[in-house]
Amino acid sequence: MAAQELQAYLMTHDWEHNFGLVEGKTDLPIGKMFGVLVIENLKGEIGYLTAFSGKLNGTNQHPIFVPSVFDMFEEDNFFMKGMKELDIINKRVVELEQQPELAVAKSVFEKEEAKANDDLTNERAAVKAAKKIRNQRRKEAANTLTDAALAILKEELKEESLTKSRTLKRLAKYWEERLATEKKKLEFYTDEIDSLKEKRKNKSAELQKQLFEGYQFLNVKGDTKSLFDIFINTFDNKPPSGAGECAAPKLLQYAFKNNLKPIAIAEFWWGKSPSSEIRKHQMFYPACRGKCEPILAHMLDGIEMDENPLLINPAEGKTISTVFEDEHLVVINKPAEFLSVPGKTVQDSVWLRMKQRFPKATGPLIVHRLDMSTSGLMLIAKSKEVHKFLQKQFEKRTIKKRYVALLDGIVEKKEGAIDLPIRVDLDNRPQQLVCYKHGKSARTNWKVVEHIDKKTLIHFFPVTGRTHQLRVHAAHADGLNTPIVGDDLYGLRGERLHLHAEVLEFEHPVSRERMRVEVEAEFSLRR
Numbered sequence: 227m228a229a230q231e232l233q234a235y236l237m238t239h240d241w242e243h244n245f246g247l248v249e250g251k252t253d254l255p256i257g258k259m260f261g262v263l264v265i266e267n268l269k270g271e272i273g274y275l276t277a278f279s280g281k282l283n284g285t286n287q288h289p290i291f292v293p294s295v296f297d298m299f300e301e302d303n304f305f306m307k308g309m310k311e312l313d314i315i316n317k318r319v320v321e322l323e324q325q326p327e328l329a330v331a332k333s334v335f336e337k338e339e340a341k342a343n344d345d346l347t348n349e350r351a352a353v354k355a356a357k358k359i360r361n362q363r364r365k366e367a368a369n370t371l372t373d374a375a376l377a378i379l380k381e382e383l384k385e386e387s388l389t390k391s392r393t394l395k396r397l398a399k400y401w402e403e404r405l406a407t408e409k410k411k412l413e414f415y416t417d418e419i420d421s422l423k424e425k426r427k428n429k430s431a432e433l434q435k436q437l438f439e440g441y442q443f444l445n446v447k448g449d450t451k452s453l454f455d456i457f458i459n460t461f462d463n464k465p466p467s468g469a470g471e472c473a474a475p476k477l478l479q480y481a482f483k484n485n486l487k488p489i490a491i492a493e494f495w496w497g498k499s500p501s502s503e504i505r506k507h508q509m510f511y512p513a514c515r516g517k518c519e520p521i522l523a524h525m526l527d528g529i530e531m532d533e534n535p536l537l538i539n540p541a542e543g544k545t546i547s548t549v550f551e552d553e554h555l556v557v558i559n560k561p562a563e564f565l566s567v568p569g570k571t572v573q574d575s576v577w578l579r580m581k582q583r584f585p586k587a588t589g590p591l592i593v594h595r596l597d598m599s600t601s602g603l604m605l606i607a608k609s610k611e612v613h614k615f616l617q618k619q620f621e622k623r624t625i626k627k628r629y630v631a632l633l634d635g636i637v638e639k640k641e642g643a644i645d646l647p648i649r650v651d652l653d654n655r656p657q658q659l660v661c662y663k664h665g666k667s668a669r670t671n672w673k674v675v676e677h678i679d680k681k682t683l684i685h686f687f688p689v690t691g692r693t694h695q696l697r698v699h700a701a702h703a704d705g706l707n708t709p710i711v712g713d714d715l716y717g718l719r720g721e722r723l724h725l726h727a728e729v730l731e732f733e734h735p736v737s738r739e740r741m742r743v744e745v746e747a748e749f750s751l752r753r
Contacts (some may be wrong), residue, residue: 229492230260233508235290236260236496239465242283246498249561257497257505258282261473265486272489275480277473277492292480294648295470296440298335305440308433315426319419321483328415333407342401349397353390369680441470443521444482446528456520466653469517474725478525488529499703503659504716505650506701506709516653531741540598541574549603549743555616556606556734557743563660564724566604589613592622597694599714602629602727606734615735619690628729629686630675630747633700634717635708641673644699644706648692657715658694660702668692670699672706681711683750696725711749724749 246255259279266272277292286294322328362384367379385410404553407664435673438454457465481488495505505511513522515617540563550557558576560566565575580591589610594617596604620624647665649659659665669689684706686696696713701709701716709717711724726747734741 228264228276229494229510232260232262233274233494233496245496255498257495257500257507259473259493259505259511261477261491261493263474263481263491264475264489265481267486275477275486277476277480279472280468281471292476295443295475295479296437298437298440302555303438305433308429308436310432312426312429315422315429319422319426322415322419322422325415328412331408331412331415335405335412338405338408342405346394346398346401349394353394356390357387378428381611386614397493426745438465443470443475443480443525445525446482449524449527450484451524456524460520466517470521472518474513474518475521477527478522482525490588502661503654503657503702504698504701504709506717507719510742514654537571539572539574544575546579549745550741554608554612554734556584556608557730558604558606559745560601560727561598562599562601562726564601567592569598574607576604580609584608593617594691596727597697597723597725599697599712599723600629600725600727601722601747603730603745604727605730605732612735616732619732623689624733626729626731627688627727629688629696630728631684631696631700632711632724632725632749633682633684633687633708634711635682636677636680637674637706637708638682639674642671644670644672646699646702646705648695648698650693658692658698660704662697666690666692668695668699670696682708697723717725722749725748 243258244251244253245257245331248548261279263275263277264272265275275292276290278288281299282288282291284299286297286299297303300306363384365485366378367376370724371379389592406711429742435454438457439452440452441453443453443456444450446453453465453470457463457469474491477491478488480486492510494510496510499505501508513519541561544561544564546561547559548556548565549559558580560576568575577592580587584591587608589607590613591606592609593607593613594603596602605616607616616625646660646668647662648658649661649665649670651659667690671687671689673685673687674682675685686699688695697710697713699705701707701713711717712720712722713725714720714723724747726745726749728747729742731740731742733739
């Protein structure tokens with residue numbers, strides 16, 4: 227109810243901020259995360275608080291929303307004063323760097339430096355060539371001259387060598403002095419710039435540290451920790467950009483400061499999808515792990531929580547069915563919500579079950595993996611040699627795979643191909659995002675099977691095998707823009723992820739027979 231009321235408010239309010247939902251706005255569309263926190267006051271009355279991540283319309287202060295934990299944009303606080311000082315330094319640096327005299331001095335120095343390098347390179351080459359000639363003359367003379375004549379020649383060659391060496395040293399000294407003169411002229415302009423940049427660097431570091439200390443987070447026990455203290459033991463030993471400005475910490479901070487008991491929290495995306503990570507308008511998402519997880523670990527300390535689903539074994543009570551087996555390999559049908567290999571907190575997995583079932587098997591057993599939430603066919607090798615043979619087929623992409631999925635919407639086209647590079651979201655593992663700079667190539671062919679009840683049954687034919695590839699390609703705005711039903715990471719959570727590896731074609735490692743195995747998905751709506 228709280229989320230619905232907030233969304234109704236967002237829909238009817240006239241915002242200057244461009245969420246990308248209204249045609250005609252020219253400024254850059256930027257969607258935002260909004261949050262609601264259901265709370266109970268000292269009288270036992272139930273209500274809710276609302277918040278947004280970051281700032282809105284250039285400010286942290288808006289009616290109906292809780293304030294920031296620390297408002298860095300408040301007039302005349304240390305951050306704004308510090309930013310004004312940095313702005314003055316930046317302007318002065320720009321002024322100095324744009325001086326025509328600096329450009330002239332820099333050009334002269336660079337030309338002189340290039341000429342010096344050319345002269346010294348040529349002279350060193352001449353010294354080397356002369357040495358080679360002297361060695362040849364000395365070698366020939368040893369066979370033709372008398373001892374006395376050879377001794378005279380050697381002295382002449384020695385003197386010639388010393389002359390060449392002195393010439394090179396004089397040239398090097400000449401250019402050293404000449405460049406020092408030009409560098410001094412250049413430093414007349416650059417010294418102040420370098421000094422200002424060092425001052426800017428130190429001021430920025432000092433300001434950042436003050437900012438980290440300015441964010442003080444409460445918990446139900448009344449304990450307070452700064453951003454700096456919270457992130458000191460993390461991988462980077464410092465908070466990432468924007469930490470503390472998400473909706474969840476704002477909501478909890480206001481609740482603790484005002485003696486309000488947190489009951490339940492939810493965050494949803496409002497606006498156009500971003501270009502990289504997958505965020506759908508009005509869909510709910512958990513707090514991010516990179517920025518929020520360390521903060522919330524402190525803020526939620528002392529509060530009774532629901533059981534952590536990551537600590538629960540999702541494979542409890544589930545069995546793995548065998549589709550094909552011989553003395554060399556097994557093809558199994560993995561249930562949904564079943565790990566392929568042991569996780570950080572849960573060991574139960576396909577690997578463990580196969581290890582228990584085939585204790586004498588050699589090699590890694592697991593030839594390829596399926597996401598925990600994906601069901602379907604997996605190849606298991608009983609020996610190291612079979613494993614190697616099958617893996618080579620995956621590497622050469624001679625193994626054919628077909629997945630079936632149920633998408634939460636209508637895909638109008640009948641078939642196509644998706645080429646969107648993927649990498650892990652470093653601030654929000656295990657989610658993946660589309661990244662053209664650092665992402666790995668990810669390609670998927672697809673074909674619609676049928677439309678039923680405003681949903682699409684589809685076949686996926688992955689060319690590559692990246693983590694969450696089909697889930698991202700289905701949900702991303704530049705892919706099919708239609709998440710898979712039950713996708714708790716990129717769509718709406720449901721009873722299960724409706725994605726199933728239903729066909730596997732491969733060459734048998736011993737008989738060399740081309741094999742095709744198929745198991746239809748439980749959720750398939752085909753009639």
